[in-house]
Amino acid sequence: MSVQDMLEGHAAGVNAFPAETEALGNQPLQPTIENGWKVFELTAQEVTWETEPGVFVDAMGFNGTVPGPELRVNPGDKVRIIVRNEMTQPTTMHLHGVTVPNGMDGVPYITQDPIMPGGFFTYEFEVVDPPGFYVYHSHFNSTEQVGKGMYGAIYIEPKGGFSDVYGEKIEVESTMFLGDGPTGYVLNGKGFPATQPIVAELGDDVLIHLANDGALIHPMHLHGYHFEVVAEDGFVLEQPYMADTLMVAPGQRFDILVKADYPGVWAYHCHILPHVEGPAGMFGMVTALVVQ
Numbered sequence: 662m663s664v665q666d667m668l669e670g671h672a673a674g675v676n677a678f679p680a681e682t683e684a685l686g687n688q689p690l691q692p693t694i695e696n697g698w699k700v701f702e703l704t705a706q707e708v709t710w711e712t713e714p715g716v717f718v719d720a721m722g723f724n725g726t727v728p729g730p731e732l733r734v735n736p737g738d739k740v741r742i743i744v745r746n747e748m749t750q751p752t753t754m755h756l757h758g759v760t761v762p763n764g765m766d767g768v769p770y771i772t773q774d775p776i777m778p779g780g781f782f783t784y785e786f787e788v789v790d791p792p793g794f795y796v797y798h799s800h801f802n803s804t805e806q807v808g809k810g811m812y813g814a815i816y817i818e819p820k821g822g823f824s825d826v827y828g829e830k831i832e833v834e835s836t837m838f839l840g841d842g843p844t845g846y847v848l849n850g851k852g853f854p855a856t857q858p859i860v861a862e863l864g865d866d867v868l869i870h871l872a873n874d875g876a877l878i879h880p881m882h883l884h885g886y887h888f889e890v891v892a893e894d895g896f897v898l899e900q901p902y903m904a905d906t907l908m909v910a911p912g913q914r915f916d917i918l919v920k921a922d923y924p925g926v927w928a929y930h931c932h933i934l935p936h937v938e939g940p941a942g943m944f945g946m947v948t949a950l951v952v953q
């Protein structure tokens with residue numbers, strides 16, 4: 662590749678960021694309340710998903726997006742999640758890290774029959790875990806189904822939200838799912854330059870929920886800052902620690918706090934370089950913390 666092509670490629674990606682694509686994941690899903698139960702409805706669907714401008718992949722998602730919708734519940738809630746299967750293959754859903762009755766664990770032939778195409782299953786549980794960040798994902802043919810996007814966030818939070826958990830007023834809350842399967846290297850189902858920046862005002866306390874639902878480890882590195890790792894796998898750490906690079910293995914979740922004290926556009930990316938940058942510039946697992 663010529664020097665000119667390299668320069669133009671690098672510049673084009675940055676100039677396009679954040680590029681628009683069809684649909685974003687992590688959208689809030691409001692429950693209905695039925696006899697004291699919070700009822701969420703999720704539908705497993707095969708979708709064509711735009712990971713970056715003009716790049717469409719065969720994906721699978723809850724309610725048609727990668728990641729699926731965000732579910733928010735409170736300690737003590739009675740929660741019902743109805744999962745319908747509109748796909749051409751069976752599925753199940755597992756509540757990753759959430760304490761549930763065994764029959765609600767979502768593992769095919771261990772705790773339930775698969776949800777056949779056209780069928781549904783109702784997952785019911787009472788929230789007994791401490792406030793934190795949890796995940797739901799497919800547990801059937803999961804290399805394909807999770808790899809193609811069947812995962813999403815479930816937050817257990819007090820009425821005052823995560824500000825009450827961490828004793829800081831959280832001005833910006835952001836969630837980042839890492840993925841590396843058939844969708845390519847993605848953050849929340851999008852590859853750079855279609856990844857979404859985290860935007861904060863100077864001095865804001867920024868909470869980032871990180872989860873890896875890919876098949877590879879990803880050391881996530883934030884430029885210009887040190888962040889505080891405050892929770893792991895939904896548990897608030899008794900001894901939070903400072904870092905600038907945090908290894909997130911498949912299945913792990915972390916909460917990190919960033920005090921947005923330095924203005925500017927700060928790259929935030931996986932530090933396995935083949936996941937983020939080539940001769941034509943940045944791609945994949947790159948976004949930015951934008952402090953205004």
Ligand SMILES: [Cu+2]
Pocket residue numbers: 878879880931932933936946
């Ligand atoms: Cu990576």
